[in-house]
Every structure is written in C-alpha cells, then in structure tokens.
Amino acid sequence: MQANGCPQHNGESEEATPSQQNGLCPSATNGEIIENGNKPTATKVLSRTDQDIVRLIGQHLRGLGLNQTAEQLIAESGCTLEHPSAAKLRAHVMEGNWEKAEHSMADLKEMVASPHGMLKMRFLLLEQKYLEYLEDSRPLEALNCLRYQLTPLKHNTERVHMLSTYMMCSSPEDLREMANWEGKGHGSRQKLIENLQMFLPPSVMLPPRRLLTLLNQAIDQQRERCPFHNTHLDNDPGAICLLNDHLCSKDQFPCFTTQVLNDHCDEVWFCKFSPDGTKLATGSKDGSLIIWNVDLETHEIKKNKALENHSYGVAFIAWSPDSSHIIACGPDDCSELWIWNVNTGELRQKVSQSPEDSLTSAAWQPDSRKFITGGTRGQFYMCDIDGTIQDNWEGVRVQCLVCAPDSKMVLAADTHHRIRGYNFEDLTDFPILQEDHPIMSFSVNDTGRLALLNVATQGVHLWDLKDRVLVRKFQGVTQGYYTIFSCFGGLNQDFIASGSEDHKVYIWHSKRDQPVVTLEGHSHTVNCVHWNPKVPSMLVSASDDGTVRVWGPLSKVRQDDSESGRSTPV
Secondary structure, three states: OOOOOOOOOOOOOOOOOHHHHOOOOOOOOOOOOOEOOEOOOOOOOOOHHHHHHHHHHHHHHHHOOOHHHHHHHHHHHOOOOOOHHHHHHHHHHHHOOHHHHHHHHHHOHHHOOOOOHHHHHHHHHHHHHHHHHHHOOOHHHHHHHHHHHHHHHOOOHHHHHHHHHHHHOOOHHHHHHHHOOOOOOHHHHHHHHHHHHOOOOOOOOOOOOHHHHHHHHHHHHHHHHOOOOOOOOOOOOOOOOOOOOOOOOHHHOOOEEEEEEOOOOOOEEEEEEOOOOOEEEEEEOOOOEEEEEEOOOOOOEEEEEEEOOOOOOOOEEEEOOOOOEEEEEOOOOOOOEEEEEOOOOEEEEEEOOOOOOOOOEEEEOOOOOEEEEEOOOOEEEEEEOOOOEEEEEEOOOEEEEEEOOOOOEEEEEEOOOEEEEEEOOOOEEEEEEEOOOOEEEEEEOOOOOEEEEEEOOOEEEEEEOOOOEEEEEEOOOOOOOOOOEOEEEOHHHOEEEEOOOOOOEEEEEOOOOOOOEEEEOOOOOEEEEEEOOOOOOOEEEEEOOOOEEEEEOHHHOOOOOOOOOEEEOO
16 A cells, blocks of 8 residues: 555555545555556546546546546556556456456455355356357366356356356357357457446446446436437437437427428318328318328328218217228217228228217227227227127226227226226226226327326326326316317327327427427317327328318428418427
C-alpha cells in the first residue's frame, strides 16, 4: 500500500480507502501509481464526480481503440480505470491465458459481493476455456477441464451435462451451432468479461460501455419529455445530436389537414384503417361503407369502392386482423351486420338472428376466422366468418366489444357502467373495471394492457387492465352522451386521440393529462378518430359535418387542398 492510498498492482486485498473504492487514485505528490508504464503527471486533486467522468471517458476511448489517448488521459489525471487485478483479469481473458486469468480472479475474491459470486465466475471462465479447447480440436485438454475443473465445482450440474454432449460435435461449425456460441475470439471473450463484471462492483471493474449507457438513458428521458416525439429516430444513430437537448418539431406531428374526403352525403359515424395500414374504411348515416386506398409513402388517400345499402347506416366497423374482411354494424336499433370481402367487394354474409337482437358492435379473434358480436338488447354471440353462431352469452347488454390478444377472453362494456371479461372456453365471466357513468366506447392497445374509455359526461379515461386501476383522466375533451371513439396511436402507441362534441380533435401524450395539441377544422361533432397503425404521423377523423379529415405533418400538406385545418397547442 502506497502513502497516498492507491492500490498496488500486486493484487493485495487490504482494506480499500474511499478513493480505492471508487477505483481511482487521487493526484498527489507523495505517491504515484503506474498503469502500462505511464506515471501520473497531474497535480490537481479531482472530485469524485470528475474522477468518474475521467474513468468513463477513458473506458470509451479504449472501446474505440484509441489506446494511446486513453493512456495519456490516465497518466495526466492520475486515475485508474479499474482495479489492477481486474485489469489483469481482462487482459488475460482477452489473450486466452486461462491459468493467469484464474490467478487474477482469485485476487478479486474479497471484492465479490455475492456469496457464491466467485464460484459462478470461475464456472463461466472454465466454460469458455472448455469450449475453446473443443474448437481447437484439443479433446484431451477439454476432457480434463470438464472432469477435473468444472465437475468438482458442483455448480449448475445440468449445464455441465449439456457441455459434455458437445464432445460429440464433428466440427467447429457444429459446436458453435449446438452451443449457440459465436466461437473463439474477441467477441465471445468480451461477452465473458461482461458476464464476469456483473459480479464485481463498478469501483473494481466498470460495466461495459457505461458512458454510452448513460447517454442513451439521457436521450430516452428527453424523448419521453418531448411532447411531439413521433418519428423512428432509433434506427438512425446520427438523428439525435448529443450537443443539445432533443425536441421534435411540431411540423413533424399530424397537426395539419392533408386531405378532406367529401364522398359521403350525410353524417360520418366511423373511420378505421386496416391493420396493414394500406386501406381506410369509413361508415356513414347515408348507408354506405367506403373503402379507400392508402399510399404509405405519399400518405395520399384515394377512393377504392363503395359498399352500399346498409339500411340503418354504418355506425361501427371491424377489420379482420389479416385485413381481408370487414364487419359493418348499424346503430342501436339495428339487428343485422354485414361481412364484406374487402378485396373483391362481395358481401360474404349478412347476419341477422332476430328483429329483437341488437348487433351494433363486433370484434375479430386473432385468427381472422371468428368474431364476437352483440348489442344493447341483452346477449352476444361468437360466430365464424360465414356468420354461423357457435356460442352465445345470454342476458348481457353489450355497448362495445374487444377480443384480448390471447383470443381466450372477450372484454365487453355493458349498460352497468363496467367492463367484464368473458371466457367462452369454460363459460366464466369476471369483473375487470367499474366506472360511475356509462361507457360509450373503449379500445385496447396492442399489448392488451391498457384500455381507453370514452365515458359519458366524463371524457376519456385510461385504465391499466392488469392492475385494474384508473391511470389517467385526460382533460379538455367535451363528451356528453354521444358515442365517440378514441384510439391509441403514434410511435409505440405513445399517444391518445379522441373526437369531441365541440367539433375538435384532441391529442394527448399517454403520460400527460393535458392535450399536446388540439385540431380544428370540422364544423360538427367529431365521432371517431383513428391512427394509421403503420404510419405514426397519419390520423383520420370522421364528423357529423359529412367529411373525413386526414391529418399529417406539414410536409404532407397538399398545395391544391382548398380546405385547411389548423392545430392549436394547449
């Protein structure tokens, strides 16, 4: 132990000073530490934070291969990146010198926090050694390692048995495939170092790529704070600059009217994109269901076909998960639904059990071969794609239906202001959540964890279905007793959008109760909104004014669009 409390490079395990516990050596004049032959030249005493920063920078420089620069930093600052024995362990592992690596590991014994940590570390080291012997066609050394080193540890016996089967591999290629191992070399040895580091405190050996980890955490936090983050920047490492805080421009958000669709001649009650994002369906009081083609590149929407003669009007639409079929339902007094083949435009089946029934809502199961339907008159059904009833549930007045992603459970909002779960396999039902006012509609996000409810006179509520708790009440929207459909959407479904009786569209970030933007342009109640599942910056809204508005970023606004929509940040 030197006079300034810096650890020697002989691996002695005396009690560490605070500086040693941080893996550092403060600059001083009464002692010095030598790393790779360099003597520290710094005279300034660094704070602990500064020492941590120096270590992080030094580790990052080494990771880039700038070793001389890293050594100069170490020499000038007087800091060490890691404990000398840890540095030796790293060097010996990367060289494949297993005997010396075991000695260096033994020197770290007193610094391993977990009681069984040293045993696990030795097992990992010997496992790498064994696999490398096998790849080098040295079966005798591999067998000795297995028999006399790995087996006596009496640790992870099942893994030892598995390792023994690798002796039968006929080639290095077979070994790598069977062991799911990338083979002898820098990559697998670096992974071993990272696994060993998990058992050591960061004061002894820094976690791998620690500086990048911290920077990525900072970027993630900035993204969460950004009210308009809705673009796939993750795939472009250079898209986010580290020199200033990240903030997306509102111009990239679906705040602007890019198209107005005027083909309906009465109130438009519903709109929904197909799961593959290439089509849009809109339903109206005029009795028509219009299918539109969506250009995923230009975001332009063009009319494909109109499916007519829905005598009660089209108040609800359900796309099959494979985007091949669509179910059209009517309003509360409608006892029939239509199943259309979207590709051919043919009516596959018209379903009507009884004039007393109400078939106003439907939800497809994930296989696109079955669906659930029901309404407010007292029962709901499970049907196949041809409309044949396979099962039914009596005495339940259904306001809205959703099939859970696992296909075993159906969620139904009923006239008792609640959502219950129904299992058709064992004919059981159970409560999910309870509201104090009527649930006019609801939807579930892709994970099945979160539910979005439009509640009469209350607005839009977000529920956690797993924990069965109300997460958030979103502010601003005007919700009376009209049926308004809201939705999840945007990048990673981080956003919530809803129509409103005040003629506006409201958009919130899922973690904020105040709207990030309010879209104006409609002249009557906005009944339904839907986000394109494949285009985070594309949203549509349907209104009693007879129009469907397409919202997108400023770059997609058509110059020849005669009607404009504007957005208002709130």
